[in-house]
Amino acid sequence: MPVHTDYLWFHTKQPQEFIRITEEVAAIVSASGVQEGMVLVSAMHITAGVYVNDWEDGLISDFQTWLEKLAPRGLPYKHHQTGEDNGDAHLKRTIMGHQVMLPITAGRLDLGPWEQVFYAEFDGQRKKRVVVKVMGE
């Protein structure tokens, strides 16, 4: 059973950015040679997430407005007593999810018509990593 591991690196210009990574994940799956299996796509940092949803700018903006309402920036989080100022980023990534498992069928990502994979950065402007682990046959 081949197991294939790769990493995607991000260094966003903005503190918050949502980046579509469907093609990057598909390329890693293709390189793995796995025909039937699954791929784990998981943020390795705790203020970023990975999620599946629509590739539509209005919706991405809706997600960001909504997350700001549910987990506002600038509240006096206790976490900030350590010198950090990103308490909200930990909460926002929790809502969006930090990882997904994608099915691989006949050598390709087995996604529905509108499913796209996104990296959601909530505390960017620094180097961060996502692990992509393919397992199958």
Add this chain to the structure above:
Amino acid sequence: MPVHTDYLWFHTKQPQEFIRITEEVAAIVSASGVQEGMVLVSAMHITAGVYVNDWEDGLISDFQTWLEKLAPRGLPYKHHQTGEDNGDAHLKRTIMGHQVMLPITAGRLDLGPWEQVFYAEFDGQRKKRVVVKVMGE
């Protein structure tokens, strides 16, 4: 290592419905012949989710009331400028989660006493699919 793939189809009568699918998933696991492994159950549409929780009508109603409070229908979501009216459905499915991985031990779903698997539809009345992918030995 056997990898076995199947799909569940849904076409709900109501826009929002939560449907228990534990037995359907268990039947696919059984057909796969996998004795030790895992099964991925993942919504292939971006306004539906899959989650594990209690099979109790009061709680299901509580979930729906709660989701309406956290992600209300009918707000002027930017996504609606595309002609869609289901912005809230994308957010609601994000809260509930879009997929689960279930352990398979001794040929059966290895679930706790109250764990039940649900399909959560937030924009129904159309044909939709869930992928069920079994992997193991």
Add this chain to the structure above:
Amino acid sequence: MPVHTDYLWFHTKQPQEFIRITEEVAAIVSASGVQEGMVLVSAMHITAGVYVNDWEDGLISDFQTWLEKLAPRGLPYKHHQTGEDNGDAHLKRTIMGHQVMLPITAGRLDLGPWEQVFYAEFDGQRKKRVVVKVMGE
């Protein structure tokens, strides 16, 4: 392909407790002999979760304050008509997530610098279980 299954047991003193389990999961991975693969860590009870985030007491307190705001204890949940009083616990665990998949690379958990695995108990003071399922080669 080895598949290795183990369980972690919890019996918390408080109704709500977050417990770091990174080392316990790492020990199970080590015992499995799997060099390349994944491990599923999943709560088997529906009022508890498993999540990955920072090991920092202030942030853990922030999570708990935030969850109380999003899913307050003591509301007249319909679920309580069954005699239960833990409706909020079902909702809180849904926000935090009920499971994670962790990559295993070169025989060890392949985690980012700040990633720690936590068991989140929302209705404790009773015996509960988490399944840990390792799969790989």
